Amino acid sequence: xxxxxxxxxxxxxxxxELVRRDFITKYRRSILGMLWSxxxxxxxxxxxxxxxxHLFRGxxxxxxxxxxxxxxxxxxxxxATSVSMGSVLGNASLIKKVYVPKYLFPMASIFSSFIxxxxxFVALIIVMIVTKTAVAWTILLFWVPIVYVFVFALGxxxxxxxxxxxxxxxxxxxxxxVTAWMYLTPIFYPIxxxxxxxxxLVGGVNPLGVIIEMFRDFVLNGIMPDPMLHVKALLWxxxxxxxxxxxxxxxxxxFILKI
Amino acid sequence: MSDTIVKVENVEIMFxxxxxxxxxxxxxxxxxxxxxxxxxxxxxxxxxxxxxxxGESVALxxxxxSGKSTLLKTIAGVLKPTxxxxxxxxxxxxxxxxxxxFDFELTARENVFLNGAILGYPKDMMQENYxxxxxxxxxxxxxxVPVKNFSSGMMARLGFAIATIYTPDILIVDEILSVxxxxxxxxxxxRIDEMLSSGTTLLFVSHSMEQxxxxxxxxxxxxxxRMILDDKVDTVSYCYDEI
Numbered sequence: 001x002x003x004x005x006x007x008x009x010x011x012x013x014x015x016x017e018l019v020r021r022d023f024i025t026k027y028r029r030s031i032l033g034m035l036w037s038x039x040x041x042x043x044x045x046x047x048x049x050x051x052x053x054h055l056f057r058g059x060x061x062x063x064x065x066x067x068x069x070x071x072x073x074x075x076x077x078x079x080a081t082s083v084s085m086g087s088v089l090g091n092a093s094l095i096k097k098v099y100v101p102k103y104l105f106p107m108a109s110i111f112s113s114f115i116x117x118x119x120x121f122v123a124l125i126i127v128m129i130v131t132k133t134a135v136a137w138t139i140l141l142f143w144v145p146i147v148y149v150f151v152f153a154l155g156x157x158x159x160x161x162x163x164x165x166x167x168x169x170x171x172x173x174x175x176x177x178v179t180a181w182m183y184l185t186p187i188f189y190p191i192x193x194x195x196x197x198x199x200x201l202v203g204g205v206n207p208l209g210v211i212i213e214m215f216r217d218f219v220l221n222g223i224m225p226d227p228m229l230h231v232k233a234l235l236w237x238x239x240x241x242x243x244x245x246x247x248x249x250x251x252x253x254x255f256i257l258k259i
Numbered sequence: 260m261s262d263t264i265v266k267v268e269n270v271e272i273m274f275x276x277x278x279x280x281x282x283x284x285x286x287x288x289x290x291x292x293x294x295x296x297x298x299x300x301x302x303x304x305x306x307x308x309x310x311x312x313x314g315e316s317v318a319l320x321x322x323x324x325s326g327k328s329t330l331l332k333t334i335a336g337v338l339k340p341t342x343x344x345x346x347x348x349x350x351x352x353x354x355x356x357x358x359x360x361f362d363f364e365l366t367a368r369e370n371v372f373l374n375g376a377i378l379g380y381p382k383d384m385m386q387e388n389y390x391x392x393x394x395x396x397x398x399x400x401x402x403x404v405p406v407k408n409f410s411s412g413m414m415a416r417l418g419f420a421i422a423t424i425y426t427p428d429i430l431i432v433d434e435i436l437s438v439x440x441x442x443x444x445x446x447x448x449x450r451i452d453e454m455l456s457s458g459t460t461l462l463f464v465s466h467s468m469e470q471x472x473x474x475x476x477x478x479x480x481x482x483x484x485r486m487i488l489d490d491k492v493d494t495v496s497y498c499y500d501e502i
Contacts (some may be wrong), residue, residue, distance in 0.1 A: 011376075021365060169284050
């Protein structure tokens with residue numbers, strides 16, 4: 001335990017360099033560069049608002065902000081887990097030649113996506129100012145659900161990146177799973193729109209539903225969320241990290257034989 | 260003090276040779292049901308035992324497929340042995356492939372820092388020695404060019420310059436000195452000699468007995484994953500020619 005922590009400290013600069021690499025290669029040769037990670041969520045928000053404010057009039061006040069609270073969290077989760085899933089396979093040539101702690105690859109992917117989350121958050125603030133959304137002091141706690149979704153995505157990312165080495169089908173399957181997950185999360189509809197039997201599952205169990213609800217309470221509704229939400233989010237984080245770490249540690253020595 | 264810096268004990272490595280690559284769940288399930296998921300065991304290394312003392316330079320020689328590279332990778336920590344242990348008493352600079360981990364989209368300058376981090380070198384040290392790396396690789400005017408536009412020789416030069424900027428306790432070299440032109444090979448040779456004289460331990464794989472005789476004083480002969488001989492270079496060289 002102590003040894004692996006010291007090992008992590010030794011390689012912390014590699015984590016930083018890997019994130020930097022992702023960041024540089026992502027925007028290299030595009031004219032607007034980093035601005036895209038701000039423009040992207042704004043553009044998506046405009047389209048979705050235009051579409052859904054006509055389709056669902058589920059009595060959501062301030063739909064643009066309601067929507068963006070959901071998409072900011074969900075898009076981070078989607079990007080982080082999808083990218084980290086391919087990170088071990090993508091660095092195959094390196095893993096075969098040099099010893100590096102392999103968990104750094106999925107971890108770096110999560111951090112790279114996290115930079116995107118930060119810019120999307122700036123986009124959210126812009127939208128809140130434009131729509132003159134009233135804020136309460138609770139907005140200062142916006143980072144709490146972000147920590148939850150970060151840890152949850154890290155755990156799942158570790159799990160997926162190890163799993164996909166043995167079962168490549170996961171790469172294709174995961175896209176479908178995430179789409180289903182997105183529709184089962186109240187991002188652009190209110191939970192009250194669902195039939196009653198489905199509500200506990202979507203709002204009460206679904207970790208992303210829980211985290212998004214908490215985020216909306218802090219940012220949009222200006223209230224302290226139900227303590228049960230914290231309990232659920234924490235349990236999901238612990239579960240994801242346990243699953244991820246156990247799978248990854250068990251599998252990591254055989255990566256080199258399979259990639 | 261002649262302490263042991265590399266200790267290889269009873270190392271064995273087994274690969275499973277699946278007759279067909281099986282990579283998806285459907286195939287796995289079907290083959291499991293049909294009991295077709297048979298594989299052959301292939302022992303790439305068997306019963307490897309040796310010690311290397313600080314400052315020694317040891318060559319691993321043998322034919323293609325005899326397990327030299329596998330053994331080097333095991334010592335470098337890239338491969339985990341199926342059985343047995345490898346104990347190292349110092350820092351390792353692995354040169355199994357020069358420029359492993361270069362990102363082709365990044366410039367040479369950016370790759371210097373990325374590669375330094377991959378080798379576990381601290382950043383401030385890389386910054387301090389950046390100029391030395393550039394000078395050694397003779398790539399001054401190409402440092403802001405993406406590596407994808409480099410020739411293999413240029414990449415090898417940059418890779419060697421980064422990996423050797425710092426004098427490790429153990430240097431692992433796998434058949435890399437065959438790249439680059441004569442002048443650069445000579446330069447690499449000089450740098451390795453320099454490291455050796457400052458006390459670095461060298462593990463060396465090469466097919467050129469000439470080179471081995473030049474650099475090493477001891478050699479281990481491998482054949483089909485087993486150690487055949489562990490002796491002075493001249494003796495091993497003689498036997499190598501025999502088999």
